[in-house]
Amino acid sequence: MLDLRKIRENPDLFREKLAHRHGGDEQAIGQILALDEDIRKLKQHGESLKSERNKVSKEVGAIKARGGDATEIMARMKTVGEEIAQIDRDLATKDAAITDILLRTPNVNHDSVPVGASAADNRVERVVGEPKKFDFKPKPHWEIGAQLGMLDFDAATKISGSGFIVFKGAGARLERALLNYLLDLHTTQHGYTEVSPPFLVRSECIQGCTSLAKFSEDLYRVEKQPALWLIPTAEVPVTNLHREEIVEAAKLPIRYAAYTPCFRREAGSAGKDTRGMIRVHQFDKVELVQIVKPEDSYAALEALVGHAEQVLKNLGIHYRVVSLCTGDIGFGAAKCYDIEVWAPGVGAWLEVSSCSNFEDFQARRMNLRFKNAEGKNIFCHTLNGSGTALPRLFIALLETFQQADGHINVPEALRPYLGGAGQI
Numbered sequence: 226m227l228d229l230r231k232i233r234e235n236p237d238l239f240r241e242k243l244a245h246r247h248g249g250d251e252q253a254i255g256q257i258l259a260l261d262e263d264i265r266k267l268k269q270h271g272e273s274l275k276s277e278r279n280k281v282s283k284e285v286g287a288i289k290a291r292g293g294d295a296t297e298i299m300a301r302m303k304t305v306g307e308e309i310a311q312i313d314r315d316l317a318t319k320d321a322a323i324t325d326i327l328l329r330t331p332n333v334n335h336d337s338v339p340v341g342a343s344a345a346d347n348r349v350e351r352v353v354g355e356p357k358k359f360d361f362k363p364k365p366h367w368e369i370g371a372q373l374g375m376l377d378f379d380a381a382t383k384i385s386g387s388g389f390i391v392f393k394g395a396g397a398r399l400e401r402a403l404l405n406y407l408l409d410l411h412t413t414q415h416g417y418t419e420v421s422p423p424f425l426v427r428s429e430c431i432q433g434c435t436s437l438a439k440f441s442e443d444l445y446r447v448e449k450q451p452a453l454w455l456i457p458t459a460e461v462p463v464t465n466l467h468r469e470e471i472v473e474a475a476k477l478p479i480r481y482a483a484y485t486p487c488f489r490r491e492a493g494s495a496g497k498d499t500r501g502m503i504r505v506h507q508f509d510k511v512e513l514v515q516i517v518k519p520e521d522s523y524a525a526l527e528a529l530v531g532h533a534e535q536v537l538k539n540l541g542i543h544y545r546v547v548s549l550c551t552g553d554i555g556f557g558a559a560k561c562y563d564i565e566v567w568a569p570g571v572g573a574w575l576e577v578s579s580c581s582n583f584e585d586f587q588a589r590r591m592n593l594r595f596k597n598a599e600g601k602n603i604f605c606h607t608l609n610g611s612g613t614a615l616p617r618l619f620i621a622l623l624e625t626f627q628q629a630d631g632h633i634n635v636p637e638a639l640r641p642y643l644g645g646a647g648q649i
Contacts, residue, residue, distance in 0.1 A: 226327050226589040232257055242333040245340050245551040253330050260323040264316060271312040278305050329436055332586040334551050335560040341550030354543040356567050357625050365570035366623045367501035370396060372631055388506040395649045402642035403615060404484050407511040407536060411612055415532045417482035417513060422462035424485055425453045430465040433591040435556050445488050455488035459512035460609045467516060468591035471602055477595060478525060479516040502616045513612040522606035526582040529610045530562050533578040536613050539638040542621050543567040559584045566617060570624035575617040580610030
């Protein structure tokens with residue numbers, strides 16, 4: 226959620242940034258400021274009336290003590306009391322209205338984010354490795370998986386509908402191996418604490434990370450009262466572990482790694498990436514979450530990207546790092562890098578990780594703070610990134626390391642998790 230004080234101080238800056246932002250509406254700033262002015266005037270008037278009422282109450286007491294008649298004064302104070310009650314009702318209405326606008330308004334971008342209208346304007350920061358060269362035409366993962374008995378899309382469609390996967394045999398074992406490899410890497414080498422959170426969360430936890438009003442159609446709701454949602458990513462339960470807390474400064478930075486399945490309706494994605502497992506409704510992912518002091522968050526973002534990159538370097542997968550432009554960046558991020566792997570079978574770059582710094586946007590929604598050296602409560606900065614998502618990493622492995630005889634060579638880093646096997 227945006228800082229209302231900063232909006233008051235520099236509204237034109239927020240209008241300018243939201244004008245370039247995906248989902249942004251610069252007119253929201255005018256609405257916020259108008260409501261804010263109304264609220265401050267109502268509060269001032271209400272406090273003035275309450276002060277008058279308190280003063281007159283003492284006078285009424287003195288009049289009655291002298292045996293005088295305070296009927297007229299009391300009647301006037303009844304009217305004042307009714308006006309105060311109406312002001313309180315108006316304040317509640319306007320507070321709800323300004324909160325609703327703030328909850329629906331995306332974050333503003335960091336100055337280093339490239340300005341652009343769509344993914345076509347994203348900036349490639351670096352490309353690592355070279356695309357694999359084949360002396361045969363590389364196959365897409367759905368053909369490889371079917372031939373090796375690793376993937377069964379027909380069975381998944383039969384039991385759940387389109388957009389789901391059944392991993393079988395070596396496929397199921399490879400998926401499990403990847404999850405264990407990712408968790409071990411991040412917890413033993415990158416300093417993350419492993420957590421295993423619930424896969425169902427309350428509405429306020431969704432709202433703490435994003436806009437429930439804007440994105441509810443992409444989520445699976447499983448209970449009405451109280452509402453419970455299947456998580457779209459481990460970011461939601463893990464970041465909310467410290468909601469409504471004042472964290473000890475000495476405990477920062479906090480780093481968590483979590484494996485969870487992720488559930489997404491992919492509303493509005495009909496017809497996109499329908500073959501194979503590029504876009505599915507349920508997938509596994511290892512998520513990395515950091516909670517840090519504001520002055521450390523951009524260094525933490527670069528480190529976070531490096532942690533996700535290390536996964537791909539260890540596996541020998543060709544990838545690139547991309548800075549998302551203002552027209553493509555997610556709702557809550559102030560800055561975001563996507564890491565994309567090259568999938569030679571489908572001939573495309575596939576995102577396996579998005580690493581974002583939300584600054585204090587999420588922390589304000591969650592009321593997550595720490596006490597600084599001066600004893601002042603300050604909103605933390607939160608970051609997260611996929612470390613990494615499984616389906617597209619799985620795709621890159623199958624398509625990059627496929628052999629002419631149909632088998633898959635196993636990268637050295639994964640062999641301990643597959644009983645030392647060098648080939649599938």
